[in-house]
Amino acid sequence: MKLAYYPGCSLDGSGVEYGLSVKRMAELLNVELCEIDDWNCCGATSAHNTDKLLSLALPARNLAKAEKMGMDTLAPCAACYNRFRHTEHTVRHDSEMRSKVEKAIDMEYQAANETLSVLDLLTSKVGTDNIRSQVVKPLQGMKAACYYGCLLVRPKEITGFDDEENPHTMDDIMQALGAETIDWSHKTECCGASLATSRPDVGGKMIYEILRNASEAGAECIVTACPLCMMNLDMRQAGTEKKFNTKFNIPVYYVTELLAIACGDSPQTVGTHRHFVEAVKYLENLSTAAASPAETVREEAKTENGESDEALQKKINALTIGFQKNPAKMAARLIAEEEKAAILVEIVSSDEKKLAKLASLMATDNDKAAKAAQAYVAAEIKKRG
Amino acid sequence: MDKTVTLLPVKDDHKAVLPRLQNEAGTDIKLCYQCGKCSAGCPAGSAMDYTPRQIIRLLQLDLVDEALSAESIWICATCETCSARCPRGVDIASLMDTLRREALKQGKLEKKVAAFNRAFLGCVKNYGKIYELGLMLQYNIATGQFLKDADLGLPMMTRGKVGILPETIKGRDEMKQIFARVKQMGGEQ
Numbered sequence: 001m002k003l004a005y006y007p008g009c010s011l012d013g014s015g016v017e018y019g020l021s022v023k024r025m026a027e028l029l030n031v032e033l034c035e036i037d038d039w040n041c042c043g044a045t046s047a048h049n050t051d052k053l054l055s056l057a058l059p060a061r062n063l064a065k066a067e068k069m070g071m072d073t074l075a076p077c078a079a080c081y082n083r084f085r086h087t088e089h090t091v092r093h094d095s096e097m098r099s100k101v102e103k104a105i106d107m108e109y110q111a112a113n114e115t116l117s118v119l120d121l122l123t124s125k126v127g128t129d130n131i132r133s134q135v136v137k138p139l140q141g142m143k144a145a146c147y148y149g150c151l152l153v154r155p156k157e158i159t160g161f162d163d164e165e166n167p168h169t170m171d172d173i174m175q176a177l178g179a180e181t182i183d184w185s186h187k188t189e190c191c192g193a194s195l196a197t198s199r200p201d202v203g204g205k206m207i208y209e210i211l212r213n214a215s216e217a218g219a220e221c222i223v224t225a226c227p228l229c230m231m232n233l234d235m236r237q238a239g240t241e242k243k244f245n246t247k248f249n250i251p252v253y254y255v256t257e258l259l260a261i262a263c264g265d266s267p268q269t270v271g272t273h274r275h276f277v278e279a280v281k282y283l284e285n286l287s288t289a290a291a292s293p294a295e296t297v298r299e300e301a302k303t304e305n306g307e308s309d310e311a312l313q314k315k316i317n318a319l320t321i322g323f324q325k326n327p328a329k330m331a332a333r334l335i336a337e338e339e340k341a342a343i344l345v346e347i348v349s350s351d352e353k354k355l356a357k358l359a360s361l362m363a364t365d366n367d368k369a370a371k372a373a374q375a376y377v378a379a380e381i382k383k384r385g
Numbered sequence: 386m387d388k389t390v391t392l393l394p395v396k397d398d399h400k401a402v403l404p405r406l407q408n409e410a411g412t413d414i415k416l417c418y419q420c421g422k423c424s425a426g427c428p429a430g431s432a433m434d435y436t437p438r439q440i441i442r443l444l445q446l447d448l449v450d451e452a453l454s455a456e457s458i459w460i461c462a463t464c465e466t467c468s469a470r471c472p473r474g475v476d477i478a479s480l481m482d483t484l485r486r487e488a489l490k491q492g493k494l495e496k497k498v499a500a501f502n503r504a505f506l507g508c509v510k511n512y513g514k515i516y517e518l519g520l521m522l523q524y525n526i527a528t529g530q531f532l533k534d535a536d537l538g539l540p541m542m543t544r545g546k547v548g549i550l551p552e553t554i555k556g557r558d559e560m561k562q563i564f565a566r567v568k569q570m571g572g573e574q
Contacts, residue, residue, distance in 0.1 A: 009515035014546045038555045040513040045463060046505035049485050049498070052409060054567045058509065061563065104566045106559075154465035155478070164469045190428045190464030197524070197534070198497050202432040202460055209428075235537060274544040 001125060003116070004066035004073040005033035008080040008227075009041050014235070015077070015227030017271030021256035022076045022118065024270055028134055028263045029126050033074060036065050042083040045194060056097065057104035059087040064109035073115045076256070078226035079193075082151035084115040085158045117152055118225050118256060120161050123169040128176040136264045138178025141286050145219035146170040146181050146255075147210065149229045150190045164188065170255055174223060177262040184217035186210045191232040207232050207240045211248045221282060222252045230254065235276045251279035312363060319359040323348050333366075334358070334373040343377050388435075395447050402449050402487075410483040412476040417441045423467035423477050433457035437467050437477050440484070453488045459495035461485075500527040510564050513554030518547045 011019035026033045043058035063084060066073045075081040091098045091111040102109055116124075122131060148167045153159055162169050165188065171181040189210060195203030210233065214222050224230050234252040241247055257270045267273060267280045323330045331344040348355040354376055361369035407413060417438075424436035434456045435443065443452040452458070458481055467477040488494055504523040508515050518538065525533050541547045554560070 009517070012514075012552065013517045013548070014541065016544075016546055038513075040554055040556065040560060041509045041515050043509060044505070044515075046502040047509075048463070048482055049502050050489060050506060051486060051567060052483075053570060054506075054564070057563050057567055061559070100570060104563055104570065106562070106566075150462075150464035150466070154469050155476075156469065188466075190462050190466065192429070193462045193464075194501065195429070195460070195462050197521075198501050199432070199460060202429055203462075205432075206428055206462075235541075239536075271545075274546060276540065276544075 001030070002032045002034060002071055003121075004069050004071040004113075005035045006039055006062055006066070006073050006075045006080060006084070006115075007035065008075065008077040010077050010227035010231075014231050015254075017257055017274055018076055018227055018230070018254045021254055021260050021270040022074075024260040024265055025118075025122075025256045028260060028265075029130070031074075031121070031126070034069060034071065036062050036069070036073070039065070042080045044079050044083065048083070048086075053097075053100055053104060055083065056087045056090055056101050059083045060091070060101045060109050061105045061107065063087060063111065063113075063115070064105060064107040067109060067111075067113055070113075072113045074118070074121055075115050076118050076225070077228075078117065078149060078151040079228060081115060081117045082158070085160075087111070088114060089158050117159075117161070119148075119152060119169045119173070122173050122255075122259075124161075128172050131173060131259065132176040135177055135262045137262055137287065139174070139258060139262050139283075139286060140178050141289050142174075142179035142282075143218060143220040144174050144179045144181050145184050145214040145217060145222045146174055146187065147214070147222050147224045147229060147233070148188050149224065149226050150188065150193075152225060153188060170223060170225065173255060174258070177258055179258070182217050182219050184213055184219065186213040189213075191229045193228055193232075196232050196236055203232070204236075204240060204243055207236055208244050211237065211240060211250060212246075215248055215250060219250065221279075222250060223255050223258065224252060225255050237277050249277065251275065251277050251282050253279060315363040316360050319362050320356065323355050323359060331373070334362075334370045335377065340374075340377045343380055344373055347376050347380055390443070390446070390448055390451055392446065392448075399447060399449060403444065403447060406444075406449070406480070406483050406487060409486075410476060410480040412474075412480055414441050414444050414475065414480070416473040417445065417471075417475050418473060420472065422470050422472060423475075426466045426470050427461075428464060428466065429460050429462055433460050437461075437481070440481070441475065441477065444480075452484060453491060453493050456495065457481075458484045458488060459498045497528050500524060503527070508551075510560055511557070512551050513557055513560045514552055516548070516551030518542075519551050 007019055039062045040058065043055050047058055048055035063073065073084065075084050088111040091101060091109060148170060153162050153164050153167045156164050167187065174181050186209065190206060191210060192203035192206035196207065222233055230252055237248060257272055260270045261267055261283060267283055272279050327345040327348050331341040335341045335344055358369050358372060361372055419438060419442060421438045424430050424438040427437055430436050440452050440455060440457055461481040463478050463482060465478045471477060501524050504520055504527060508520055521534060525531055
């Protein structure tokens with residue numbers, strides 16, 4: 001598969017890990033990315049806050065170039081993606097605006113192709129089965145809150161993708177990588193975007209609520225596909241903790257970083273060590289747990305029986321002491337008939353090995369112990385003739 | 386803000402504004418039946434002087450000036466939750482966007498947001514791309530907040546998250562022409 005590639009400004013700057021990991025993702029999944037030549041900034045919020053035509057013309061210069069390449073465009077940044085989809089939608093449905101846009105950029109542009117987000121590419125074009133088959137280091141034990149934010153899924157008539165209120169594509173991808181995804185309330189809440197800069201009094205609260213809700217829902221990390229969300233949740237996490245006098249210490253990852261790592265890359269290859277909230281250790285802890293499966297099996301066996309080795313030994317010791325101090329009472333627990341029980345008392349009083357065997361059997365399974373007791377008694381009666 | 390509003394007969398020049406705004410926003414405010422779902426779900430609603438529902442009500446009452454002077458329109462982060470949830474299909478986010486642009490045209494602007502947008506677009510016009518560090522510095526200088534986020538600058542550099550110098554695209558002349566043509570066609574910058 002070949003796609004025109006629009007990295008956008010963030011992926012060269014604050015979102016450098018996103019840029020590195022998107023390229024690795026493409027290599028691992030055999031997607032050829034052809035970077036749009038001499039691309040320009042999409043104009044982001046500042047353009048659509050200022051002038052409608054400008055907010056369409058800035059993306060259109062890039063999209064017209066991609067159209068000449070005859071390819072759909074991959075725009076990993078959620079803000080660029082949303083502006084591109086807006087431009088495509090307007091150019092397709094508003095012929096008057098289309099001619100204004102073409103005049104402004106001095107190029108022909110009819111929006112024949114479409115822009116994809118990373119989530120759309122991975123679920124609609126590559127497919128989660130295909131991703132699953134590439135995984136060599138599953139993210140076993142990871143508890144992830146998939147955070148979609150606003151611009152990837154809203155408005156639906158522009159993005160035409162996933163669900164606005166309860167999207168699942170990122171959860172599907174993370175599950176294919178072996179992680180557990182948690183249900184939580186703030187999947188599509190807004191991180192405040194540039195309000196963290198222009199109105200920190202408002203934006204700070206929005207960041208706090210997302211971190212708090214992820215933590216309270218039991219997430220051990222947050223996964224995103226937007227560089228602005230990453231900036232707010234990762235870079236501003238320490239500041240938010242300070243402001244609200246709390247500690248989250250919750251690592252935030254790009255979905256593409258985790259994909260590359262699950263497919264065998266080191267965290268350093270995709271830049272995970274550059275995060276503000278330490279994010280490599282959590283991944284290392286996951287792989288240590290996964291590297292000792294024997295231990296895991298033993299842990300599971302213990303929990304199935306509902307007790308550990310230590311507790312079992314204590315129980316055996318107690319039963320042994322019971323046989324020594326009050327053999328008649330213990331024998332009565334195994335054999336109902338008085339005569340036979342009396343013979344068992346004689347046996348355990350003279351044979352320590354048989355006593356130990358019965359005690360350890362009683363500790364786990366009383367029926368087995370009863371059968372063994374009957375066998376001992378039967379053998380003794382036979383011996384006596 | 387004082388929320389008392391005076392209802393007066395509508396003036397002719399006013400009559401023209403609302404249809405123009407609705408046309409640009411691509412939505413019809415008469416559809417709104419004031420259920421308030423937009424405001425209940427707005428993540429920034431608690432910080433607004435008029436909630437999104439109240440902004441629409443102001444417009445329904447033809448109180449365009451009040452709506453344009455509201456702080457709310459500059460607190461809206463365009464997250465589109467309101468538009469996604471409106472049971473009547475009113476595109477509130479697009480309306481907020483249109484109100485911001487109209488306020489800018491009429492000089493009724495929120496200084497910090499306007500300063501940020503000016504710095505941002507200046508960067509796009511001159512370099513073709515955004516240079517994050519330069520943008521932050523320019524914004525801080527323009528708003529007199531010299532030490533804002535100063536604790537983040539150095540860690541960003543040591544993590545390789547920001548370059549020392551701005552990158553520029555080759556088509557810088559093209560960018561200037563796009564800005565010039567948009568202005569010719571009546572655009573705001």
